[in-house]
Amino acid sequence: MFGKLTLDALKHGPIESGVSYSVGIVAIIVITLLFYFKGWEGLWKGWITTLDPKRIGRMYLIVSLLMLFKGVVDAGMIRAQLAFSVGESHGYLESNHFQQIFTAHGTSMIFFVGMGVVFGLLNIIVPLQIGARDVAFPFLNSLSFWLFSVGAILVNLSLMVGNFSGAGWLPYPPLSELQYSPDVGIDYWIWSVQIAGIGSLLSGVNFFVTILKMRAPGMTLMRMPLFTWSALNAMVLVIFAFPILTVALALLSLDRTLGMHFFTTDGGGNPMLFVNLIWAWGHPEVYILILPFFGVFSEVVSTFSEKRLFGYTSMVWALAAITFLSFLVWLHHFFTMGAGANVNAFFGVMTMLIAVPTGVKVFNWLFTMYGGRIHFKTPMLWFLAFIFIFGTGGMTGVLMAIPPADYQVHNSLFLIAHFHSMVIGGVLFGFFAAYSYWFPKVFGFTLNEKIGRYAFWCWFMGFILAIMPLYVLGMMGATRRLDHYDASTGWQPLYIVAAVGIIFIVLGVILQNIQLLASIAERRRNRDYTGDPWNGRTLEWATSSPPKFYNFAFVPEVHGRDAFWSMKQAEKAGGEHEHHYEAIHMPKRSGMGFYIGMWVFLLGFGLIWHIWWLVALTFLGMLIFTIIRLSDDEPEQLIPASKIKRIDLTKRHVHNGHS
Amino acid sequence: MGTASHAGTGQETYERTVFGFWVYLMTDCILFATLFATYVVLQNNLNGGPSGKELFHLPFALSETLILLVSSFTSGLAVMAAQNLKKVPTLTWLGATFLLGLAFIILEVTEFTHLVQEGNSWQRSAFLSSFFTLVGTHGAHITSGLLWILVMLFQIAFRGINIASLRRVACLGLFWHFLDVIWIFIFTIVYLMGAL
Numbered sequence: 001m002f003g004k005l006t007l008d009a010l011k012h013g014p015i016e017s018g019v020s021y022s023v024g025i026v027a028i029i030v031i032t033l034l035f036y037f038k039g040w041e042g043l044w045k046g047w048i049t050t051l052d053p054k055r056i057g058r059m060y061l062i063v064s065l066l067m068l069f070k071g072v073v074d075a076g077m078i079r080a081q082l083a084f085s086v087g088e089s090h091g092y093l094e095s096n097h098f099q100q101i102f103t104a105h106g107t108s109m110i111f112f113v114g115m116g117v118v119f120g121l122l123n124i125i126v127p128l129q130i131g132a133r134d135v136a137f138p139f140l141n142s143l144s145f146w147l148f149s150v151g152a153i154l155v156n157l158s159l160m161v162g163n164f165s166g167a168g169w170l171p172y173p174p175l176s177e178l179q180y181s182p183d184v185g186i187d188y189w190i191w192s193v194q195i196a197g198i199g200s201l202l203s204g205v206n207f208f209v210t211i212l213k214m215r216a217p218g219m220t221l222m223r224m225p226l227f228t229w230s231a232l233n234a235m236v237l238v239i240f241a242f243p244i245l246t247v248a249l250a251l252l253s254l255d256r257t258l259g260m261h262f263f264t265t266d267g268g269g270n271p272m273l274f275v276n277l278i279w280a281w282g283h284p285e286v287y288i289l290i291l292p293f294f295g296v297f298s299e300v301v302s303t304f305s306e307k308r309l310f311g312y313t314s315m316v317w318a319l320a321a322i323t324f325l326s327f328l329v330w331l332h333h334f335f336t337m338g339a340g341a342n343v344n345a346f347f348g349v350m351t352m353l354i355a356v357p358t359g360v361k362v363f364n365w366l367f368t369m370y371g372g373r374i375h376f377k378t379p380m381l382w383f384l385a386f387i388f389i390f391g392t393g394g395m396t397g398v399l400m401a402i403p404p405a406d407y408q409v410h411n412s413l414f415l416i417a418h419f420h421s422m423v424i425g426g427v428l429f430g431f432f433a434a435y436s437y438w439f440p441k442v443f444g445f446t447l448n449e450k451i452g453r454y455a456f457w458c459w460f461m462g463f464i465l466a467i468m469p470l471y472v473l474g475m476m477g478a479t480r481r482l483d484h485y486d487a488s489t490g491w492q493p494l495y496i497v498a499a500v501g502i503i504f505i506v507l508g509v510i511l512q513n514i515q516l517l518a519s520i521a522e523r524r525r526n527r528d529y530t531g532d533p534w535n536g537r538t539l540e541w542a543t544s545s546p547p548k549f550y551n552f553a554f555v556p557e558v559h560g561r562d563a564f565w566s567m568k569q570a571e572k573a574g575g576e577h578e579h580h581y582e583a584i585h586m587p588k589r590s591g592m593g594f595y596i597g598m599w600v601f602l603l604g605f606g607l608i609w610h611i612w613w614l615v616a617l618t619f620l621g622m623l624i625f626t627i628i629r630l631s632d633d634e635p636e637q638l639i640p641a642s643k644i645k646r647i648d649l650t651k652r653h654v655h656n657g658h659s
Numbered sequence: 660m661g662t663a664s665h666a667g668t669g670q671e672t673y674e675r676t677v678f679g680f681w682v683y684l685m686t687d688c689i690l691f692a693t694l695f696a697t698y699v700v701l702q703n704n705l706n707g708g709p710s711g712k713e714l715f716h717l718p719f720a721l722s723e724t725l726i727l728l729v730s731s732f733t734s735g736l737a738v739m740a741a742q743n744l745k746k747v748p749t750l751t752w753l754g755a756t757f758l759l760g761l762a763f764i765i766l767e768v769t770e771f772t773h774l775v776q777e778g779n780s781w782q783r784s785a786f787l788s789s790f791f792t793l794v795g796t797h798g799a800h801i802t803s804g805l806l807w808i809l810v811m812l813f814q815i816a817f818r819g820i821n822i823a824s825l826r827r828v829a830c831l832g833l834f835w836h837f838l839d840v841i842w843i844f845i846f847t848i849v850y851l852m853g854a855l
Contacts, residue, residue: 136675201686209679239682243689251697251792260781260788261706262697268704268785273697627810633823 003610004184009162013097020160049589051138052549056145057123058442063152064116067108070156072509074105076502079466083499087487098483099166100185104155106169111193112152114289114423117431119148119203121292122231124442126207128540128547129225131216131556131563136209138587139635144203146597151196154604158188162609165189168481170278171252173263173271178256184608187256191604194249197242204238207231216539218558222316225538225562226302226309229316230295233323234288240327241284248277257610272337279330287326290422291319293430294361297386300379300433301365303534305372308562311364318357318364325354335403336410344403351401355394362387377534378452382433385460386425393421396471414474420467432459432512440533444545445523451515458508466501469494537562550586550639553648554579581641581648588637592629596622669822673829680830684837687800691841694796695848698789702853706784711853714779720850723766724842730759731839738832744820749828750812756835757808760801767798790849797845800838807831 012020034040047055081098085091093101127135135141158164165185167176176186211232215224224232251262252274261267263274302309309315331339331347365387374380396418400406409415440446470478473494478485485491519526532541542564543552560566599622606614702711737752771791774780781791811831814824 136679205679205682205686208682209675213675213678239686240689243686244693247690247693247697254781254788254792258781260792261704261785262701262788262792264785266706267782267788268701268706269788270701270704270785273700277693277697623806627806630827631810631814633818633821 001611003606003612005161005609005611009184010160012160013094015097016159023156023160044591045589048594049142049591051134051142051587051589051593053123053127053135053138053141054442054547054549054551056141057120057125059145060116060120060123060148063149064113064120067112067116067152067155069509071105071108071113072505074101074108076506077101078105079495079499079502081483082485082495083492085484086492086495090484093483095483096166099168099481100164102481103165103168103171103185103189107155107165107189107193109423110169110285110289111196112148112155114427115196115200116148116152117427117434118234118289118292119144119200121296121431121434121438122203122207125438125540126210126228126231127214128441128543128551129228129538130211130214130219131539131552131558132210132214133551133555133584134214134587135206136213137206139590139593139629140202140206142590142593143596144199144206146593147199147202147600148196150597150601150604151192151194151199153601154188154192154195154608157605158185158192162188170282173252173255173269173274174265176252177264179264187253187608190249190253190256191608194246194253195600195604197245197249200238201242201246204235204242208235208239211235216556216558216563219563222313223558223561223563225295226298226312226315227292227295227538230291230293230298230319233319234291236323237284237288237291237326241281241288244277245281245285248274248281251277253607257607272334275334275337276330279333280327283330283333284326286419286422287322290426290430291322293427293434294319296430296434296437297365297383299538300383300437301368302562303437303536304375304377304380305369306375306535307368307372308537308565309364310367310370311360312561314360315364318360321357322354325350325357329354332401332406335406341403348401348403348406352398355398358394362391375534377436378447378449378456379433379437381453381456382429382436385456385463386429386433389421389425389429389463393418393425397422409474411480412474413470413478413480416480417467417470417474420470424463424467429459432456437534438540439519440526440528441531441540441545441547443523444528445519445526446528446533447519448515448522448526451511451518455508455511455515458504458511462501462504462506462508464501465504466498469498469501473498532564537565539563542567548647550584550644553581553644581645583641584639584644585636586639587635590629590635592625596625596629599625673822673826676826677829677833680833684833687837688841691793691796691844694789694793695844698793698849701785701789704785706786708784708787709779710786711790711849714774715850715854717850717854719766719770720846720854723763724846726759726763726766727839727842730756730763731836733759734832734835738828741815741820741825741828746815746820749815749820753808753812753815753828757805757812760805760808760835764798764801764805767794767801771795794845794849797838797841800834800841804831804835804838807834 034043047059050056077093078098078101081091081093085093091098123135123141127133155164162184165171165176165181165188167181167186167189171181171186171189174180211224211228251260254260255262255264255269261269263269263271265271298309298315328350329347331337331343332351335344335347365383396414400409400415400418436447436452473491476489476491476494478489478491528545531543531545531547533545534541539556539558540547542556556563556567599618603615603618603622606612606618733752733755737749737756740748740752774787779787781788808831811824811828814827818824
């Protein structure tokens with residue numbers, strides 16, 4: 001009746017039970033508060049059924065930040081275990097539990113933090129930057145978000161019902177085959193990533209079409225802001241790479257559920273085929289994560305240097321070169337597979353080649369600062385830290401691109417230090433820069449600078465302490481995924497330093513929360529009435545903060561790069577335009593994305609636990625709801641010009657009254 | 660280039676959706692490319708079981724191919740009829756496409772059933788796993804296409820042809836031609852190269 005699901009699935013150790021109870025208690029508190037403040041209607045109408053990309057973007061960010069919290073806690077547990085699990089002592093975690101924790105850490109951080117902040121920012125910023133009112137397919141966007149959330153829910157559900165995968169963030173066979181991992185952990189991993197991945201693929205198509213088809217009149221490709229360019233390149237990568245992930249995961253699940261022989265050790269299967277497929281997706285994936293933040297830094301540097309970006313054209317070509325080359329390097333993740341000297345040499349050279357366009361970008365950012373009027377606001381601090389960390393991480397990456405050198409440090413902590421430099425220094429610091437840069441645009445008031453600086457320094461110090469020792473440990477022979485080591489290795493002092501680093505990072509997280517609360521408390525003082533708090537250059541600063549649901553009352557006309565900057569210059573010269581309000585088509589809100597998401601959630605649960613009647617039922621439900629939605633001929637509403645005029649003039653009145 | 664000022668008007672939604680559907684088809688193309696690559700890597704891993712040479716009957720596969728080619732032609736006629744706003748011909752050609760697609764699926768299921776009954780299921784060898792997955796994924800696409808045709812038949816029969824149903828029929832036509840192209844590759848790489 002319930003497949004593999006029995007009451008045993010609910011029995012857990014003290015740590016997991018504690019987490020389960022806390023989640024339960026928080027859920028009860030939230031639900032009570034919603035009833036008390038009668039928030040259900042607002043939640044349903046304003047958020048769950050919304051098709052407004054600015055709101056969907058914020059929901060992406062909320063889910064990502066919750067998963068970031070989980071990921072940081074996982075990291076803390078890993079570091080705490082390794083600081084003490086030496087010699088006689090075996091730490092506080094059993095091996096099995098430790099494996100689930102590092103798997104959950106990587107899975108959460110890449111799939112649900114990294115991808116979540118990328119799509120969150122794209123949703124909020126891209127339509128504004130290209131002067132559009134919406135994305136190309138608003139309903140598809142909502143569905144993508146709910147698929148992403150369902151993936152996140154399934155990862156967390158594994159804490160309470162059953163267990164999670166212990167095979168690492170990419171479950172290599174044969175370990176991940178039924179023979180060696182018979183429980184549901186791997187299935188939880190497969191289906192949460194599969195569902196979220198399909199959401200990402202749909203989003204990739206959506207934003208690709210949005211950027212190519214919905215730009216404001218006059219915005220040619222070579223006039224697009226760099227963030228939009230980087231988003232476009234990342235979406236090309238999504239379109240090319242994510243189908244490979246879909247297939248790789250599907251084949252692994254076919255092995256596990258239908259007894260096929262793709263990656264098994266018997267029946268003619270080939271485990272290395274999985275490793276090739278997963279990295280053919282996985283390497284482009286890391287560029288999907290980092291490219292949008294290259295875009296963020298381009299915006300931040302040029303805004304806070306009051307200069308147009310140095311070498312715009314070379315920046316665009318560098319992005320394109322990275323996008324292309326990222327598909328030719330996947331084998332550097334497993335030089336030790338033994339593909340032969342020539343194959344390894346090819347992939348080594350290709351890997352080193354990527355450093356060239358990346359170097360072009362770094363120098364262009366620095367040259368943008370050169371001779372500029374630099375304002376050292378928090379986003380600039382994150383940028384400078386990024387240059388330092390990403391620079392060292394990039395150099396160790398080039399080192400590992402040399403196959404013989406890679407043989408020495410393969411799967412050691414040296415590698416871990418390298419990719420944490422890229423992901424924390426690049427993606428996470430990039431997100432923090434974007435957070436403080438675009439916060440006033442989204443919420444209408446700026447963040448507290450002083451606490452922001454404190455948080456930055458804690459994060460930066462914490463990163464240095466937590467990650468730099470790993471380079472040394474890697475050179476000393478420490479490998480990844482160990483839960484215990486011998487005292488004679490002499491590793492313990494460095495492991496303790498790394499654990500202390502986590503304490504600083506946690507302090508940084510706490511300060512970021514305090515910064516948010518303090519900024520909310522003093523929001524009247526920090527209110528942004530102009531819509532342009534940083535003297536910005538691109539179109540998102542041309543509208544109010546926060547923007548109205550239609551983004552722009554009048555579609556902006558673009559006459560060059562840095563469209564808003566030139567508008568401001570033209571206005572100074574005395575050019576005023578007469579505008580006529582016109583009616584705007586906007587999509588109606590829809591609960592179908594949420595409903596379909598919930599069907600998929602139950603479908604995923606059924607597939608994980610082999611509850612076949614549930615699978616059949618929910619598949620049918622999903623199908624019927626999809627057909628109903630796709631048969632709807634009137635998903636849009638027309639907002640009359642008079643209403644647009646009223647909203648827009650109220651805004652201007654308030655603006656004039658305060659400035 | 661599109662202008663955002665009229666976001667949502669019928670013609671723009673039409674163009675944007677058809678372009679978006681092309682992009683989706685490209686992702687589907689990568690999906691099939693990955694399955695083809697998997698098949699090519701694993702096709703000689705027979706695990707002591709039968710090879711394609713012993714299993715495939717070319718006349719059978721050829722008849723499947725011809726049926727699908729004809730259905731691609733009828734689906735093209737359906738799209739043209741819809742663009743000329745002719746309801747009855749649209750329904751007729753869509754119906755013909757449906758029947759041909761159904762015939763194709765029945766043939767494929769027959770072939771699969773035979774293989775399984777003779778003990779050559781997807782569990783037999785890596786070769787058969789990749790064969791069933793590649794051909795089966797194409798079959799699953801055809802099945803969802805059949806469902807799509809059914810929905811369109813009802814929509815057009817009861818609501819007539821409007822810009823929304825025209826858009827959907829245009830995408831359906833693209834989808835069906837795309838699946839035909841994929842089948843040509845399956846016929847060549849799996850059946851022809853396997854049986855010869």
